[in-house]
Amino acid sequence: MGNKMTRRSFLKKSTIGTLSAIGAAYGGYYYAHDIEPHWLTVKADTIESNRLPSAFHNVKIVQLSDTHLGFQVTLDDMDNIVREVKRQNPDLIVFTGDLFDNPSDVSDSRYEKLIPILSQLKAPLGQYWIYGNHDHGGYGTNPIRDVMNASGFTLLQNDTVTLEREGETITLSGVDDVLLGDPKLDGLISTNQENGYHILLCHEPDFADNVVDYPFDLQLSGHSHGGQVQIPFYGYIITPLLGQKYVEGKTTIGQRPLQLITSRGLGTTRLPFRFLCRPEINTITLKTAQTE
Structure with a gap:
């Protein structure tokens, strides 16, 4: 005959179960x-x-x-990010938008404190950046431009630069933010350059469906935060407009083809959480394809 559960043992097990559930919930929140x-x-x-x-x-x-x-990332966090970038010994550094979460809340002194941190980033082929939607929002267009310029980064706002190495060249282009700016792809690559190698910086990854009609080989984007919170067997929780199709990682589209890298990014927005979606620095190593 089985042991009958007493009221005392029932209450004890119920209490342990409840406390375990609370602990797991708190632990998940804390993580x-x-x-x-x-x-x-x-x-x-x-x-x-x-x-x-x-x-x-x-x-x-x-x-x-x-x-x-x-929002969550602090200037101390930026120090850590810069140290990691320097350890990577890059040839080229690019920033693909959304420096501050809400520029309207940023004091002049906070902008100024960021400049010596970002100024440590140097690369032989240069440092370049583009606007994201949060950069244009909250009256951030001009102050963020001034901070990035003072930090040694060159703005690509519907512009193209030629990068030269050992007598050979590729191009690097950047478009204005798609959501709050005025992106223009026409004219970034001239007809006589079409057979060369061309990289595009564009904040919103899903704009690649437009870019694929132009002679670009690589697009670097962010914006999506990799969904920021990922639930097993469910998927991405937070996916912004124009960051819902190409949410993270490497994708190849079109006939040229266009290769797209979507970064999870470094910060958070809307909700102060990341789950199964760690913030990332992206390193992209270019390789010349072997031919027969």
């Missing part, structure tokens, strides 16, 4: 709010193309995106 948003990782990808000049073989690009300073 997603206080641990993972600051648990930086470096995501490495290799991009291969037969259009890439041999002088650019093994060139390393470091991409930073979506710091959203002021």
Whole structure:
């Protein structure tokens, strides 16, 4: 005959179960709010193309995106990010938008304190950046431009620059933010350049469906935060407009083809959590494709 559960043992087991559930919930909250948003990782990808000049073989690009300073990421966090970038020894550094979460709340002194931190970032092929939607929002267009310029970053706002190495060249272009700016793809690459190798910086990854009609080989984007919270067997929880199709990682589209890297970014927005979606610095190593 089985043992009959007493009222005392029932209450004891119920209490333990309740406390365990509360502990698990609190532990999950603490992890997603206080641990993972600051648990930086470096995501490495290799991009291969037969259009890439041999002088650019093994060139390393470091991409930073979506710091959203002021929401969860602090200036101390930025110090850690900069140290990690320097350890990567990049040939080219790019920032793909959303420096501050809400520029309207940022004091002049806070902008000024960021400049010596970002100024430590140097690369032989240069440092470039583009606007994100949060940069244009909250009257941030001009002050963020001034901070990035003072930090040694060159703005690409519907502009193209030629990068030269050992006598060979590729181009780097950047478009204005798609949601709150005025992006223009026409004219970034001239007809006589179409057979060369061309990189585009665009904050919103889903704009790649427009970019694929132009002679670009690589697009670097952010904006999506990788969904920020990922639930097993369910998927992404937070996906903004134009960051819902190409949410993270490497994707190849079109016939050229266009290779797209979508960064999870470094900060958070809307909700102060990351879960199964660590913030990342992206390193992209360019490789010249082997031909027969």
